[in-house]
Amino acid sequence: MVRTPLTPWERQRGERFGAILRRARGDRSMVEVAAAAGVSAETLRKIETGRAPTPAFFTVAALASALGMSLDELAAACASGAGDEGRALSA
Amino acid sequence: MVRTPLTPWERQRGERFGAILRRARGDRSMVEVAAAAGVSAETLRKIETGRAPTPAFFTVAALASALGMSLDELAAACASGAGDEGRALSA
DNA sequence: CCGTGCCGTTATATTAATACCGGTATAAGA
DNA sequence: TCTTATACCGGTATTAATATAACGGCACGG
Numbered sequence: 001m002v003r004t005p006l007t008p009w010e011r012q013r014g015e016r017f018g019a020i021l022r023r024a025r026g027d028r029s030m031v032e033v034a035a036a037a038g039v040s041a042e043t044l045r046k047i048e049t050g051r052a053p054t055p056a057f058f059t060v061a062a063l064a065s066a067l068g069m070s071l072d073e074l075a076a077a078c079a080s081g082a083g084d085e086g087r088a089l090s091a
Numbered sequence: 092m093v094r095t096p097l098t099p100w101e102r103q104r105g106e107r108f109g110a111i112l113r114r115a116r117g118d119r120s121m122v123e124v125a126a127a128a129g130v131s132a133e134t135l136r137k138i139e140t141g142r143a144p145t146p147a148f149f150t151v152a153a154l155a156s157a158l159g160m161s162l163d164e165l166a167a168a169c170a171s172g173a174g175d176e177g178r179a180l181s182a
Numbered sequence: 183c184c185g186t187g188c189c190g191t192t193a194t195a196t197t198a199a200t201a202c203c204g205g206t207a208t209a210a211g212a
Numbered sequence: 213t214c215t216t217a218t219a220c221c222g223g224t225a226t227t228a229a230t231a232t233a234a235c236g237g238c239a240c241g242g
Contacts, residue, residue, distance in 0.1 A: 003197040003230045013149070029218065043200055045220075052199060056229090058104070059199085060148040061166045071162035075152040094200045094227045120189070134230055136190070143229060147199090150229085 006053055014053020017078040022048045024067045036066035097144055105144020108169040113139045115158045128157035 006014075025033050025048075034044040039059055046052035047063075064071050097105075116124050116139075125135040130150055137143035138154070155162050 002195060002232065005197065010149075031218080040201055041219090042202075046199085049220085054147045054149055054198075054229095056145045056199070057148045057151040058101075058145055058166075061162075071152075071166060075149075075162060079152075094225080096227065122189070131231055132190085133192095133232085137229080140191095145199095145228075147229070 011050065011053045013078055014047075015050035017053070017074075018048040018050045020074065020077050021063060021067070024069055033063070033066050037062040039063065102141065102144045104169055105138075106141035108144070108165075109139040109141045111165065111168050112154060112158065115160055124154070124157050128153040130154065 021044075030044050030048075031041045034041040037044070037059075039062060043052065043055075043059065044063070047055050047059075060074070061071060064074055112135075121135050121139075122132045125132040128135070128150075130153060134143065134146075134150065135154065138146050138150075151165070152162060155165055
C-alpha cells in the first residue's frame, strides 16, 4: 500500500528530463522561465537537477509552453535512450 | 505555505481532464487500460473522476500512449473551456 | 441459492512534489 | 570594494499522488 519508491531507472529518467529542459532553456534565467510558466524557481531548479524526477503533468505542460516545446517530443526525448536497457535487472 | 492547496480552478481542470480520458477509454475497462499503461486501476480511476487533479507527467504520458492520444492535444483539450482568464498555472 | 470472478469504489498508508527560508558561491557592475 | 543578481544547496512544512487492502455490485455457472 505504499506508493512504491521511485526506482533508480525513474530517477535517471528524471535527470535526463531535467537536462532536456535545461538545454531548452538556453541562456534564459531560471526565474524568468519559471515565472513565465507560473511555477516557482525552486521547483524548476529541482526538476532541472533531477531532484523532482516525476513532476506533475500540468507543471510540465506549462514549462513546455514557456519553452516552446512539444509535450510529445519531450516525452519521447527522455524515453529514448533508456527505455529498455537500464532497468533490466531487478533481482 | 508550502505546497499551495489546489485551487477550485485546478480541481475543475482535473475533472475535465479525467472526463476526456474517460471518453477516450470508450468501452474498454479501467483495468485493461491501466494495465496497458502500467499504472494501477485505482490511480486511473482517481484521475478519471478528478480526485487526482494534477497527475504526474509520466503517468499521463503512459495513459495517453495506451489510449493512442497526443499529449499536446490532451493538454489543449482540457485547457480549452476554461482558458478565458489570464491564468498562470501552478503546482 | 450460493460461490467465483471481474469491475468499480472507498479507506488507509506511505512517498514524493511543491513551496518557503536561510546560507553559500560566483560573476558583473557601480 | 561593495552591491546585486543568479544559481545551487540543505532543511522544513504541507498537500497531493500513488499503491495496497478491503468492500459492495453484478454477472455467470454450479
